[in-house]
Amino acid sequence: MKSMTKSEELFERALKVIPGGVNSPVRAFGSVGQTPRMIASAHGAYMTDEDGNRYLDFVGSWGPMILGHDAPEVREAVMKACEDGLSFGAVTKREVEMAELICGSIPNVEMVRMVNSGTEAVMSAIRAARGYTGRDKIVKFMGCYHGHSDALLVQAGSGVMTAGVPDSAGVPQSCTKDTLLAIYNDLASVERLFEEFPEEIAAVIVEPVGANMGVVPPLPGRHLGSSAAPTASESLLAEDKNASSAEQADKEMTAPGFLEGLRSLCTKYGAVLIFDEVITGFRLGFTGAQGYFGVDADLVTYGKIIGAGMPVGAYGGKREIMERVAPVGPVYQAGTLSGNPVAMAAGLAQLTILKEHPGIYDKLNKKGQWFYGSLKQIAEETKAAVQVNSCGSLGCMFFTSEPVVDYASAKTSDTAQYAEYFRHMLSNHIYIAPSQFEAMFLSVAHTREELADVLVLVRDFLNNDLFMQ
Ligand SMILES: *Cc1c(COP(=O)(O)O)cnc(C)c1O
Numbered sequence: 042m043k044s045m046t047k048s049e050e051l052f053e054r055a056l057k058v059i060p061g062g063v064n065s066p067v068r069a070f071g072s073v074g075q076t077p078r079m080i081a082s083a084h085g086a087y088m089t090d091e092d093g094n095r096y097l098d099f100v101g102s103w104g105p106m107i108l109g110h111d112a113p114e115v116r117e118a119v120m121k122a123c124e125d126g127l128s129f130g131a132v133t134k135r136e137v138e139m140a141e142l143i144c145g146s147i148p149n150v151e152m153v154r155m156v157n158s159g160t161e162a163v164m165s166a167i168r169a170a171r172g173y174t175g176r177d178k179i180v181k182f183m184g185c186y187h188g189h190s191d192a193l194l195v196q197a198g199s200g201v202m203t204a205g206v207p208d209s210a211g212v213p214q215s216c217t218k219d220t221l222l223a224i225y226n227d228l229a230s231v232e233r234l235f236e237e238f239p240e241e242i243a244a245v246i247v248e249p250v251g252a253n254m255g256v257v258p259p260l261p262g263r264h265l266g267s268s269a270a271p272t273a274s275e276s277l278l279a280e281d282k283n284a285s286s287a288e289q290a291d292k293e294m295t296a297p298g299f300l301e302g303l304r305s306l307c308t309k310y311g312a313v314l315i316f317d318e319v320i321t322g323f324r325l326g327f328t329g330a331q332g333y334f335g336v337d338a339d340l341v342t343y344g345k346i347i348g349a350g351m352p353v354g355a356y357g358g359k360r361e362i363m364e365r366v367a368p369v370g371p372v373y374q375a376g377t378l379s380g381n382p383v384a385m386a387a388g389l390a391q392l393t394i395l396k397e398h399p400g401i402y403d404k405l406n407k408k409g410q411w412f413y414g415s416l417k418q419i420a421e422e423t424k425a426a427v428q429v430n431s432c433g434s435l436g437c438m439f440f441t442s443e444p445v446v447d448y449a450s451a452k453t454s455d456t457a458q459y460a461e462y463f464r465h466m467l468s469n470h471i472y473i474a475p476s477q478f479e480a481m482f483l484s485v486a487h488t489r490e491e492l493a494d495v496l497v498l499v500r501d502f503l504n505n506d507l508f509m510q
Pocket residue numbers: 157158159160161163186187188189248253317318319320344345354
């Protein structure tokens with residue numbers, strides 16, 4: 042009889058005392074029919090499990106590890122901060138420096154409040170938007186995930202989607218009655234909601250690049266009637282087109298891009314546009330999706346990269362909205378550990394490196410374009426029924442023959458095939474998300490050689506007869 046691995050032994054223990062053995066559902070390998078690897082340590086692009094297996098990691102703690110694991114500058118800043126004490130429950134210099142760094146660099150963020158997670162950031166931003174507008178309704182998109190607060194746990198992608206649960210139990214209907222659902226990349230679906238509730242919508246919240254239903258970039262604007270107009274599927278791998286469409290931002294354009302269209306609808310109806318940049322913030326570029334696509338938000342939420350691996354979130358935006366927040370304004374929001382000095386030290390160290398070396402983003406986005414572009418080419422050559430979607434260093438492969446532009450098309454992906462793909466990669470020591478509906482996260486630490494090896498493995502996998510159409 043095969044003896045158990047250390048990961049398996051630990052997971053058996055975990056199952057007895059932690060629901061599902063995990064502290065966040067997507068860490069469970071249930072949907073890919075595996076036992077989670079217990080990770081003992083990580084450095085650079087690699088993670089090592091309790092059995093000593095080493096994996097090339099494409100999850101990167103779900104985004105924070107943009108510099109690779111265990112970046113020395115971050116580690117040293119954290120250790121130094123620990124020597125000064127772990128928490129004071131009082132104001133500290135590092136919080137001021139963090140806020141200045143963000144407000145000094147990010148468009149439309151004039152004030153910022155630190156919190157402890159992305160969930161908290163979004164929940165608080167929604168409250169601020171409601172307090173500012175005096176309205177109750179919010180618009181969210183099917184397949185976008187904004188953390189696990191009650192009002193936003195409706196058709197929320199990723200973990201929820203993988204588990205096959207449309208909504209969460211324990212969320213009273215009264216908590217979601219003001220949550221209106223729209224279709225990603227479908228401006229008409231948003232317009233209809235505004236026409237129905239012109240004076241009741243406080244905010245539209247969007248992942249500027251959908252990254253919790255797999256990766257679904259926003260469609261760029263189009264010149265209607267022009268033969269040069271990109272089709273939906275073409276524009277999904279169109280880094281350059283996105284960037285240049287942002288620059289053109291533009292009179293000739295007859296059909297606005299998805300994000301541009303949301304901007305004008307929110308302005309027209311007096312609603313707050315919230316970009317949930319928990320994944321895209323400091324990833325697409327230092328100024329996040331706002332800078333990358335050239336579209337202004339009123340409020341922005343952060344998490345993941347901003348904490349460099351420590352539990353941190355933030356929300357910020359226009360001064361007139363943020364000044365509604367307590368203790369200046371009537372919108373209450375607080376946190377015992379918010380702006381924690383050790384967490385701030387980690388985030389500050391990472392953001393400082395990213396800000397001082399903007400070339401990092403150029404290289405990372407080009408790396409993404411090359412890697413995901415190669416994946417797409419392999420998919421075409423092997424005639425596999427897969428779609429490769431990407432934006433900058435984020436990307437994913439969907440096992441469907443349909444272009445994926447929204448939640449409905451994402452759901453056409455064959456998750457059993459994804460599970461096979463996952464197992465093929467894991468057995469070759471490549472750690473990708475244990476769910477179809479998550480992104481791959483490239484980091485500064487991934488080398489061309491390592492990525493080239495991965496491409497070979499993907500080709501091997503797709504060449505399998507099973508995937509020939
Ligand atoms: C991860 C994520 C969140 C939630 O952040 P947590 O830190 O997990 O609470 C919110 N929004 C988006 C877009 C995310 O990807």
